[in-house]
Amino acid sequence: MEPEPRKLLDQVRDALRxxxxxIRTEQAYVNWIKRFIFFHHKRHPRDMGVSExxxxxxxxxxxxxxxxxxxxxxxxxLLFLYREALHQDLGPVDALRAQKPRRLPTVLTRDEVQRLxxxxxxxxxxxxxxxxxxxxxxxxxxxxxxxxxxFDDRTVTVRDGKGGQDRVTILPDRLIAPLQEHLRQVKAxxxxxxxxGYGAVSLPDALARTYPNAERAWG
Numbered sequence: 001m002e003p004e005p006r007k008l009l010d011q012v013r014d015a016l017r018x019x020x021x022x023i024r025t026e027q028a029y030v031n032w033i034k035r036f037i038f039f040h041h042k043r044h045p046r047d048m049g050v051s052e053x054x055x056x057x058x059x060x061x062x063x064x065x066x067x068x069x070x071x072x073x074x075x076x077x078l079l080f081l082y083r084e085a086l087h088q089d090l091g092p093v094d095a096l097r098a099q100k101p102r103r104l105p106t107v108l109t110r111d112e113v114q115r116l117x118x119x120x121x122x123x124x125x126x127x128x129x130x131x132x133x134x135x136x137x138x139x140x141x142x143x144x145x146x147x148x149x150x151f152d153d154r155t156v157t158v159r160d161g162k163g164g165q166d167r168v169t170i171l172p173d174r175l176i177a178p179l180q181e182h183l184r185q186v187k188a189x190x191x192x193x194x195x196x197g198y199g200a201v202s203l204p205d206a207l208a209r210t211y212p213n214a215e216r217a218w219g
Contacts, residue, residue: 008045008085009033015084020164022139032077045081050090053078057095068100126178130156133172137162146183147219151176190218 009030016026033045036056040048057075060066066074075093082088108116113132120128127141136144140158148157154171161167171179193199200215208215 011085012081015080020160024139028073029077029080032074033081036074036078036081046086046088049088050093053090053093054095057093057097061096061098066098068098071098123182126175126182129172129175129178133175134169136169145219149179149183151180187218 012030012033013026016029021029036053037043037045039056039059040052043052053075056078057071060071060074075095079090079093082090117125117128117132130136130141131138134156136156136158140161143159144156145159148159149171150157151171154173154176155168156171158167158169190199194216203211203215
């Protein structure tokens with residue numbers, strides 16, 4: 001008996017994971033595809049095409065008044081759906097496009113930043129200070145490893161950042177002592193976990209087979 005074919009959204013998730021897309025991109029793409037399907041009364045995307053995509057994007061810009069960025073993300077999700085999961089070429093998409101507003105960015109003053117940080121404490125404050133001082137995005141900070149911090153050179157190495165790129169950024173002097181103290185506490189917890197048979201992390205791709213002990217290594 002042949003196995004049942006994978007459901008459409010599972011195929012989309014598989015294709016995104018093969019391309020090492022972030023979990024947030026996966027969640028956003030799946031959400032847009034669901035909205036597209038429900039907008040067209042649960043018709044299967046295989047039975048639709050460029051005209052239905054244009055109608056959905058025009059609806060987002062006109063009736064929903066979404067901004068340019070989410071509309072562009074919706075278009076990217078649908079192009080990915082047809083290209084990678086359905087293996088269909090939509091061709092050019094001509095839809096009402098949301099206008100990108102011309103606004104000056106909102107920038108907090110130093111005093112405002114300090115007051116904001118003053119409302120945080122512990123690990124959350126340390127993370128916020130690292131976001132502000134090193135220019136990290138949230139998930140880049142969450143995914144930092146011990147080996148990504150170079151206290152001697154005052155640098156932070158960001159792995160697989162936006163666009164799948166690595167980069168090196170600064171590590172502010174005032175964060176070195178708090179980070180080292182945080183790592184001392186985490187190291188003690190890690191050692192206790194290892195002693196109890198835990199302390200392992202999930203490694204991407206086939207790294208667990210290539211480096212059998214890496215999942216429990218402190219770095």
